[in-house]
Amino acid sequence: MAYADRIEGELVGFSFRSPDGAFAVGRLAAADGEHVVVGPFGHLHEGQRIVAEGQWVADPRFGRQFKVGSFLVEEPRTLRGLERYLQGALPGVGEELAHRMVAHFGLDTLRVLDDTPERLTEVPGIGPKTAERIAASWQQESGERELLVMLRGFDVAPATCRRVIERFGKDALTLLTRQPYRLTEVKGVGFRTADAIARRNGVARDDPDRLAAAVTYVLEAAEDDGSCYLPEAVLVERLQSLDVDEAPAVAAVDGLAGFGRVTRLGAAVEGARPVYRPATARTEAAVARLLRVRAGGAPAEMDLTPAEVAVKLLLAPSQRQAVQLALGHRGCVITGGPGTGKTTLIRVLCAAARLRGESWLCAAPTGRAARRLTEAAGQEAKTLHRLLEYSMQEMDFKRNATNPLDADAVLVDEASMVDLRLMESLLVALPDRARLVLVGDHDQLPSVGPGKVLSDVIRSGVVPVARLTEVYRQAQDSGIVRNAWRVNEGEPPVSSEREAGVRDFFLLDREDAGDAQRLLVQVVAERMPANGFDPRADVQVLTPMHAGPLGTIALNEALQARLNPTGPEIRAGRRTFRLGDRVLQTRNDYENDVFNGDVGRVVEVHAGSMLIDFDGRKVAIAADGLDNLELAYAVSIHKSQGSEYPAVIIALHHSHFVMLRRNLLYTAITRARRFACVVGSRRALTIAVGRTGGDDRWTGLAERLAGTVG
Secondary structure: OOOOEEEEEEEEEEEEEOOOOOOEEEEEEEOOEEEEEEEOOOOOOOOOEEEEEEEEEEEOOOEEEEEEEEEEEEOOOOHHHHHHHHHHHOOOOOHHHHHHHHHHHHHHHHHHHHHOHHHHHHOOOOOHHHHHHHHHHHHHHHHHHHHHHHHHHOOOOHHHHHHHHHHHHHHHHHHHHHOHHHHHHOOOOOHHHHHHHHHHOOOOOOOHHHHHHHHHHHHHHHHHOOOOOEEHHHHHHHHHOOOOOHHHHHHHHHHHHHOOOOEEOOOOEOOEOEEEOHHHHHHHHHHHHHHHOOOOEOOOOOOOHHHHHHHOOOOOHHHHHHHHHHHHEOEEEEEEOOOOOHHHHHHHHHHHHHHOOOOEEEEEOOHHHHHHHHHHHOOOEEEHHHHOOEEOOOOEEOOOOOOOOOOOEEEEOOHHHOOHHHHHHHHHHOOOOOEEEEEEOOOOOOOOOOOOHHHHHHHHOOOOEEEEOOOOHHHHOOHHHHHHHHHHOOOOOOOHHHOOOOOOEEEEEOOOHHHHHHHHHHHHHHHHHHOOOOOOOOEEEEEOOOOOOOOHHHHHHHHHHHHOOOOOEEEEOOEEEEOOOEEEEOOOEOOOOEOOOOEEEEEEEOOOEEEEEEOOEEEEEEHHHHHHEEEOOEEEOOOOOOOOEEEEEEEEOHHHHHHOOHHHHHHHHOOEEEEEEEEEOHHHHHHHHHOOOOOOOOOOHHHHHHOOOO
16 A cells, blocks of 8 residues: 655654554654654564654644554664663663663664674673573564564564464564464464465465465354354365365365364265364264253143242243243253243243252353343343353363352353354253253344354254244334334334334434434434433444444444543543443453453543443453453444343444345344334345345254264
């Protein structure tokens, strides 16, 4: 990419550096004075000289800045710059020692460190041991610098460069020069980057290491998209897109299967031969085996009237049958759409278990879903990670086969969100005597991780399933429920002004994306308060994508500017968080018991940290944790799974074309409790309602459960 402007000079200080180095605000001493520069150079040190390309921008709050797009690093050209650089680059070298080294060697200091480090003993106060330590530190710094130059030359982000160094240590450059495909072991480095480095170093197209790395990459990419395996023909086809010819691709799969580096099932699944990564194949087989042993039992012979009286609820016949099924079988599934009474059933089921003197544990995939389950069950519910006691030190669950859960049964709500790996961890930790009850709506979006566990369990026909299909009277009067069912049946939703007595579901049509964004912000900021909803507490905007004028990024900026424009704030890269903002956690933080998808509110802002209230639990987030937060006035529909909100505003536009499908819209509508509004284009609604599939996954759990494959 060509940049309009250029600047060069010496880095004389930093006012901000993100922990991963991906964003920094620094001061650059150039020929015409000192300037503020911002960009991805947080891994550099004061005193280093850079030649940067980018553009000058006028920040409304911080004034004129140079926004760095790309840069080259040069050696310091001044004695003072050299001193600054040595202090930052060499551990244990402080201001005084750096000054003595530069006073003795001058601008030749770096050449001495490179070529004749034994001369360091010429500097007053540096003995042989200190000289040896400094030389070793410099050698590591030089290796890291050379590695960073190589990786940045292939457009590897600074944060990823740091992960490469952390992963492979001081030998990273040597190792990756000889085995470049090991780069793919680092999160953020794909096959194409490693391949570009390898090919530059002369690795042939049909090199065995290259072919093995390509196969692993394609299978891992499929898992990132939710599949557990790829049909062999699809795998070979995708390998060809990586410049691997068909014959070498077939031979590579054969060879890797022979060495056990991929698992290829002997029997076909849906007419194709599956190829797995070995770990995923073992996980899928284990889940099938552990679920099969819980398929036995018979409906319980129990009078449920005392349980109904205890919670002041009356079950319908289908709900009663579902409760009896759950109390009598070692494993079962209860599934149903909105308005079918899953919450009522859970309340009575847990009350009946207590009357039987049984100890039940309740869990859900997310914090919000666990809190909703606590209300429904009448007892504490935990996230599955908390239930299984995830350990940061061990990077694994403490609850397992040798330390099982202590319970007569475990009930998991929002089970459609549970992926294959988490399901295995749960099943392994279940004691032999315990029953497993999975509750969820299999028509919602599947899990983010690989697998479609709930759907496959139902499809297998092996585990007993109770299907709730009757929509109860109170729910029948809800436009939200009516339209969720319409969408699920492939019919377009109907706005409330066209249905007598319904005032909780509206469609607002805007063909232009910019017009739709402006209308959406107006609905949230003006119309929702007029209808009794607090726009900062009760209203959640949902959208299919992150990019574009109706994506999470642009909508969050627009909504923050309208709902919370001023106040104490803290910057994290390009994001600004203010007191009162709604924020979303994007990675699991086991230490603070905050998980991916949890939403909180900023209640205090300090110089380098924030205090966030996550539904009553106040958590201090330091500067190095701010990168795991995003604004949450608008979130993706995928992130909203497991949550319910008083009011939901859904952005749906034909610019979201690649994401539009029926289960996405269905999931979004069912997040609303009291009010829902779709802002966007009629064309997008038509596409979403009419399109099924698109997020199909290759999984073999149903076939393994049914015994048709091993």
